Amino acid sequence: MTEIAYRDPDFETLERDDVLALQHSRLAALGQRLEQIPEWQEHFARAGLTPRDLADPQALAALPTLDKEDLRARYPYPLLTVPVSDVARFCSTSGTTGLPVVFGFTDADLDLLAGQMARIFATIGLGPEDRVYQGYTGGMWLGGVSMDLGLRALGATNFPLGPGRGELAIQWLVDQGHTAGFFTLLWYMHLATLAREKGIDPRRDWQLRLGICGGQAISKAFQDEVEATMPEGFRAHDLYGSTEAGGPVVAVPCAHSHPADQNHLINEDSVLTEIVDPQTLEPVAPGEVGEIIITTLVKQASPVLRWRTRDLVRLAEHPYDCPCGRRGLPLIGRVIGRSDDMLKVRGVMVFPSQIEDIVATTAGTAKDAWQIYVTEERQQLEQLDVEIERDTASSRSVDEIADEVQSQIAARLGIRARVACRPEGTLPRYEAKAERVLRR
Ligand SMILES: [Zn+2]
Numbered sequence: 001m002t003e004i005a006y007r008d009p010d011f012e013t014l015e016r017d018d019v020l021a022l023q024h025s026r027l028a029a030l031g032q033r034l035e036q037i038p039e040w041q042e043h044f045a046r047a048g049l050t051p052r053d054l055a056d057p058q059a060l061a062a063l064p065t066l067d068k069e070d071l072r073a074r075y076p077y078p079l080l081t082v083p084v085s086d087v088a089r090f091c092s093t094s095g096t097t098g099l100p101v102v103f104g105f106t107d108a109d110l111d112l113l114a115g116q117m118a119r120i121f122a123t124i125g126l127g128p129e130d131r132v133y134q135g136y137t138g139g140m141w142l143g144g145v146s147m148d149l150g151l152r153a154l155g156a157t158n159f160p161l162g163p164g165r166g167e168l169a170i171q172w173l174v175d176q177g178h179t180a181g182f183f184t185l186l187w188y189m190h191l192a193t194l195a196r197e198k199g200i201d202p203r204r205d206w207q208l209r210l211g212i213c214g215g216q217a218i219s220k221a222f223q224d225e226v227e228a229t230m231p232e233g234f235r236a237h238d239l240y241g242s243t244e245a246g247g248p249v250v251a252v253p254c255a256h257s258h259p260a261d262q263n264h265l266i267n268e269d270s271v272l273t274e275i276v277d278p279q280t281l282e283p284v285a286p287g288e289v290g291e292i293i294i295t296t297l298v299k300q301a302s303p304v305l306r307w308r309t310r311d312l313v314r315l316a317e318h319p320y321d322c323p324c325g326r327r328g329l330p331l332i333g334r335v336i337g338r339s340d341d342m343l344k345v346r347g348v349m350v351f352p353s354q355i356e357d358i359v360a361t362t363a364g365t366a367k368d369a370w371q372i373y374v375t376e377e378r379q380q381l382e383q384l385d386v387e388i389e390r391d392t393a394s395s396r397s398v399d400e401i402a403d404e405v406q407s408q409i410a411a412r413l414g415i416r417a418r419v420a421c422r423p424e425g426t427l428p429r430y431e432a433k434a435e436r437v438l439r440r
Contacts, residue, residue: 019328027059047064060295065281066306081302082104091140108300113149114149124253134147135187142243144160166191188230189368221357251265273295345383362404366389366424369424369427371427387427
């Protein structure tokens with residue numbers, strides 16, 4: 001097992017009670033700041049509170065949550081909290097539905113982000129010697145900026161290739177000897193396929209040892225498969241965060257929690273995370289599934305209080321005893337799905353990631369293309385159709401593959417789905433966020 005490298009040992013080794021005490025004092029300070037802002041006074045007043053009430057640790061749970069609609073209603077600078085002239089940089093959400101929402105970062109916020117990211121990198125075992133192929137987009141999107149700032153703070157060497165340019169990337173991975181890669185798992189898969197077509201063997205010719213793969217809800221099975229196509233010992237790390245949280249800064253696995261697919265809430269001194277039942281908003285117990293709710297504790301511009309991410313995760317059975325010693329930073333599983341993506345088919349709860357797990361573990365399927373169609377009757381989801389592709393290199397027939405996926409869905413999810421297996425290349429490919437569920 002890798003040696004433990006704490007970026008901020010004083011904080012990372014705190015006991016849980018001490019982490020909570022630190023959060024409470026930062027909430028009180030946040031309340032004093034927000035007291036000056038009419039927009040926030042108004043928000044607190046909805047619960048019969050004022051921002052200063054944050055000095056009482058119980059006050060947070062009494063506050064209304066924040067949702068997309070709350071931000072949209074305050075267009076163009078929702079809950080900015082500082083003058084625009086104090087903002088060093090704006091970033092925005094992707095805006096897949098409606099106008100993107102912008103979030104401001106002051107100079108201090110960018111320093112905070114750099115520190116949060118550097119801690120994440122150190123947690124996965126990245127150091128100043130690493131050469132990183134940084135494949136995330138810059139511009140208004142927060143992903144690339146966060147990675148660039150964090151790598152600089154860590155002292156690692158950044159090769160900001162950005163997304164795309166696969167032909168160049170597979171060659172530079174050989175010639176420049178990148179030891180880490182930051183891009184989606186689908187892109188890893190694409191690069192590996194492309195490399196093999198050009199006579200490059202990723203396992204032999206590349207030196208990648210660490211990967212960060214955020215931005216997509218991906219199954220553990222698919223991650224295992226990608227790891228197996230890379231050099232011996234390569235670990236791909238799921239990274240979780242969001243623009244509202246101030247970056248991809250919320251959760252990451254350590255070397256100890258990675259095999260069990262568990263992520264530490266690593267920046268609890270700056271991002272307070274609640275895991276709650278999406279209906280009652282009550283905290284869930286260890287081992288239960290809940291929605292992540294985010295409060296930014298120190299961000300100056302565009303802070304959020306009780307932001308509903310809609311992302312569902314399972315709180316670990318034993319959240320506070322990771323052997324790495326980060327006992328105050330709880331462990332959660334990967335994102336299972338979105339509370340608004342959850343499908344109830346004839347009363348049975350189904351997440352697209354469960355279907356993906358099955359596709360990924362069935363021999364002969366193309367792993368990057370699958371699609372779910374649901375049929376709605378009288379406001380109820382009645383029928384689940386799954387379309388998959390047969391990998392051209394497979395010796396199995398389309399019927400054989402479809403039958404296996406169908407019986408796996410029945411066995412694991414308890415529902416009868418219709419499964420059709422198509423030739424490779426028939427179904428849509430998605431470069432960024434895949435739309436796996438289509439209603440008809
Ligand atoms: Zn750990």
